[in-house]
Amino acid sequence: MNIFLRELKANRKALIIWSVCMFLLVVSGMGKYTAYSSGGQNNEIFNKMPDSLKALLGFGSLDVSKMSGYYAMLFLYIELTAAIHAVLLGSGIIAKEERDKTTEFLITKPVSRAAIITSKLLAALVNVLILNIVLLVSSIVMVSAYNKGEDISSEIVMFNLSMLIVQLIFLSLGAALAAFIKKPKAAGSLSTGILLVAFVISKITDLTDSMNYLNLFSPFKYFSYTNIVEGNGLNVIITILSLVLVAIFIVLVYLFYQKRDINV
Amino acid sequence: MNMYLYELKSLRKSTIIWTCAMISLAVLYFSIYPSFVNDAEDVKKLLGGYPAQVRVALGISLDNITSIMGFYTMVFSIITLCGAIQAMIFGTSILSKEARERTADFLLVKPVSRPAIVSAKLLASVTMLLATNVIYYIAVSILISIVKTSDYSVKQFFLINLSLFFLQLMFLAIGLLVSVFFKKLKSVLPISLGTVFGFYIIGVLLATGKEDGVRFISPFKYFDIPYIIKNSSYEVSYLITGTMIVIVAIAASYIIYTKKDIHAVS
Numbered sequence: 001m002n003i004f005l006r007e008l009k010a011n012r013k014a015l016i017i018w019s020v021c022m023f024l025l026v027v028s029g030m031g032k033y034t035a036y037s038s039g040g041q042n043n044e045i046f047n048k049m050p051d052s053l054k055a056l057l058g059f060g061s062l063d064v065s066k067m068s069g070y071y072a073m074l075f076l077y078i079e080l081t082a083a084i085h086a087v088l089l090g091s092g093i094i095a096k097e098e099r100d101k102t103t104e105f106l107i108t109k110p111v112s113r114a115a116i117i118t119s120k121l122l123a124a125l126v127n128v129l130i131l132n133i134v135l136l137v138s139s140i141v142m143v144s145a146y147n148k149g150e151d152i153s154s155e156i157v158m159f160n161l162s163m164l165i166v167q168l169i170f171l172s173l174g175a176a177l178a179a180f181i182k183k184p185k186a187a188g189s190l191s192t193g194i195l196l197v198a199f200v201i202s203k204i205t206d207l208t209d210s211m212n213y214l215n216l217f218s219p220f221k222y223f224s225y226t227n228i229v230e231g232n233g234l235n236v237i238i239t240i241l242s243l244v245l246v247a248i249f250i251v252l253v254y255l256f257y258q259k260r261d262i263n264v
Numbered sequence: 265m266n267m268y269l270y271e272l273k274s275l276r277k278s279t280i281i282w283t284c285a286m287i288s289l290a291v292l293y294f295s296i297y298p299s300f301v302n303d304a305e306d307v308k309k310l311l312g313g314y315p316a317q318v319r320v321a322l323g324i325s326l327d328n329i330t331s332i333m334g335f336y337t338m339v340f341s342i343i344t345l346c347g348a349i350q351a352m353i354f355g356t357s358i359l360s361k362e363a364r365e366r367t368a369d370f371l372l373v374k375p376v377s378r379p380a381i382v383s384a385k386l387l388a389s390v391t392m393l394l395a396t397n398v399i400y401y402i403a404v405s406i407l408i409s410i411v412k413t414s415d416y417s418v419k420q421f422f423l424i425n426l427s428l429f430f431l432q433l434m435f436l437a438i439g440l441l442v443s444v445f446f447k448k449l450k451s452v453l454p455i456s457l458g459t460v461f462g463f464y465i466i467g468v469l470l471a472t473g474k475e476d477g478v479r480f481i482s483p484f485k486y487f488d489i490p491y492i493i494k495n496s497s498y499e500v501s502y503l504i505t506g507t508m509i510v511i512v513a514i515a516a517s518y519i520i521y522t523k524k525d526i527h528a529v530s
Contacts, residue, residue: 014454021462029469077465084461088454099450188453193285196349200289200342204296 003106003116007093007123015127018085019134025081026135029074030142033067067147068155071139072225076202078135079163079220083195086128086167090174091191093120094253095184104264113258121175121250128167136160158233162223165242169219170195172249179256182263267381271388275354279392282350286343286396287403293339294411300335301413332412333420337489340424343400344431344484345464350396351432352456354389355439359521360449369528378522386514389436397429420493427487427498434483434506435460437513444520447527480505 097103139156178187201218215221222238362368439456443449467482479485486502
């Protein structure tokens, strides 16, 4: 319990800063909505463009003059920021002991390594949940402030659920890498690199359909935005598979950390 | 001189990794250019059925986008993101690593002034960024001549890639300034990534309008690629502002670092 509370307190300042920044991001993003929604006559042209051209302009296959399409476009950047937070949190919370030279102190306490990992991961999970809820609330409030059309609150909830899963994937990935790699400082850079690759892949597969198999490597693309926008919710099979992936990564964290040679 | 060479060596591995990453990205994007051009051809045929006004509006933007320069605009936005992250990480870590890795007291008791130390580190970072840009430019020039379907202006291409170097200088200076404010930066990544992505997202979301004032907020928008393509030059006001930011940030870093209390072990 102590370790869990201590980790919560240690991450408190960072969480507040990230939450405020995300809130500002949502506010400024929605503020731009009026610019996109007022050009009504452009709709016809937009709808007839092939997807690759629309991707070049940044919209992908979404109709950005409607609130639901615009929110979907905005959402990619919100998800990117949340994923960065999750990856840095996951890799940092495991690697920070060796980075700050506090490992010896912690490991010699009468708690098993598994218990340590459990407390840390739970604290990270709470952080991720708080960020997600902050985003959910600010999205709903801001969207209803600017929305002229139909209510999309249920779609926002779906979006946030998919984002939660992406956050969990990157959180557990960062933690597993940090537990595995010998040099703890490199864990953060490596996991961020993987995240950037996933982001670039999602941008590239938007451009052309020929490489859709690459979507396997990009958690940003696991849930189809167009499906959510149309109100179809999340694909159950993909949700279950993603959760299985998260579970695998978490098991890896425990495995690697138990066997790890801890450098004091 | 010693410090400069030492810092060059310490930055070497990181620079190689970043350069390879940026070139690989360019390769990836250029490999889908042929199929992208095919898509565009189909749209141009479709356009035949539209009223003249729509055709003009869409046709112009189409020609722009599907030309190799237009396509490169999109490639370049991702490349600048990577370059900015590299420069920001260099900037934030080059001074703070002494405190982080406990080498501060070794370095600072040497008979070199603190400004000399900052100069050597700064010059080493700039050299490595320059090397990254040169190698990247050579690689992309080769790539583009393989993939192009029509001719392009070498001067425009050079100016676009030069803007990457200026952008990196700006982030290097910003990173340097940010790092001197902290007693000990435990981890460079959160603040670097947060700043870079923050500016990038602001640039993407906020600066799409014509209000010029907003463009000053995000360094990513200081060099507008369509403008460079049209006029083969940079916008002077942004160039001056960028230079001012770099000079002020670096000067402030010198001053603060010289006066700062640096802890040997903390």
